[in-house]
Amino acid sequence: MAIIDIYSKRKKAAELSDQAEIYQYTSLPIQFRRQVIYIWEDAIGTYGSKNIYADIKFKGRPVEPHVNWIWQSIYKSLAKELGLPESSTPNEECMTFFLDPNTHTDNLLDVIELTCLHIERGVPKLPEREITGFGISQKPTDAINELNHRFREHGIGYQYDNGQIIRVDSYFIHAEAVIPALTLISDEGFIGAEQEFRSAHKYYRNQEYEASIVEALKAFESTMKTICDKFSWAYDKTATASKLIEIILKREELVPSYLQNHFSGLRQVLEAGVPTVRNKEAGHGQGTEIRGVPEYLASYILHLTASNIVFLVEAYKAKCRERE
Known part of the structure; x- marks a missing residue:
């Protein structure tokens, strides 16, 4: 109708x-x-x-x-x-x-x-x-x-998107970052990253913000590991996000060096964004205090993760075209 x-x-x-x-x-x-x-x-x-x-x-x-x-x-x-x-x-x-x-x-x-x-x-x-x-x-x-x-x-x-109700805090950001990220990792065969990113949204909707941030980082790391696997780039299976960024940007030059120089702050943004916030706010013991992750921080991490995933997968696709 x-x-x-x-x-x-x-x-x-x-x-x-x-x-x-x-x-x-x-x-x-x-x-x-x-x-x-x-x-x-x-x-x-x-x-x-x-x-x-x-x-x-x-x-x-x-x-x-x-x-x-x-x-x-x-x-x-x-x-x-x-x-x-x-x-x-x-x-x-x-x-x-x-x-x-x-x-x-x-x-x-x-x-x-x-x-x-x-x-x-x-x-x-x-x-x-x-x-x-x-x-x-x-x-x-x-x-x-x-x-x-x-x-x-x-x-x-x-x-509603592919089996789940997803919360949309900013429709523009959702449309420009989250949906493209989900589409890209689904189309390009990043199944682990896709499942983890959807899981992050599910936790976010259920107001489990710490778990949401943990899953967001997993999706970010899985994206980089999948890129390494697809190109047969060696990496330690237990590598952290910062190590993976080092491998794909510096050692393997997923992005050409001249572009890395142009985007001089790119690596710092990637390293200091999702991984750092996750390490400080989630994934560790709470000690004697009950820690609460605010909703706005979880929302920020989801959108930052989506933007980073879009960047990495688009760079991966460009690298594939170069090799054809």
Whole structure:
């Protein structure tokens, strides 16, 4: 279903045009929730006993539509994790829970993540008979795109990306650094770095900021180790970030020396950025004091890590082209 640019939305956009981009993370407005439910109806279909398999029997019983299985799987996962009661109408229970003003925002995001996972992975496997019979009118990619548009439209600081709800503190930085970083390491086969970077985001969303910083550094180090592996550059498997930077920038000249001279502070930025903050704030014992990593620091590290990963992978790609 196409998103319509109606008058009230244009007026609201005009009123906000001179303001800084601001996202909130504490609530999902009822209008947004209803729009999400419309996406579910268009992209998954409605649970029910529609007799579209009346002509097919399995061991003498009517065949259960796959759409019903999807809704059963969604609600069963939700009920099991959150301790909700069983239900014979899982899609209605999901909607009731989703529209309940007392449902915590984190749990609302749980529902969105679960439904999006099934839209991405389950709906494409539906038989054509069900797509037609249940009135499924929206392709999975279009549904995810609309959901992310609705997040931005309502100024909600979250996005769904490749299986996870990700918090977006600055949409510009997210779009210019985080998404390119995830795309690059996914496309170029940096699977370890990708998993660790996504893990860092998951910890960040759960307000486990120290763990988020630890995973960010792992992703940064994994990126450099993968580059070394791809070029067969020797390195100690236990090498720290600073040692890896020394190898790929100075010894192996991932970036040509004349560019390193031009960006004289590059190595210092890389060395003094993610690794140093991580070493001081995370990964060591707390002693007698309970240490708290502030949210803004974890956010900074995530974005700095993303920018560094983009730089390194782009440099790797350029080096590959030189060798062709």
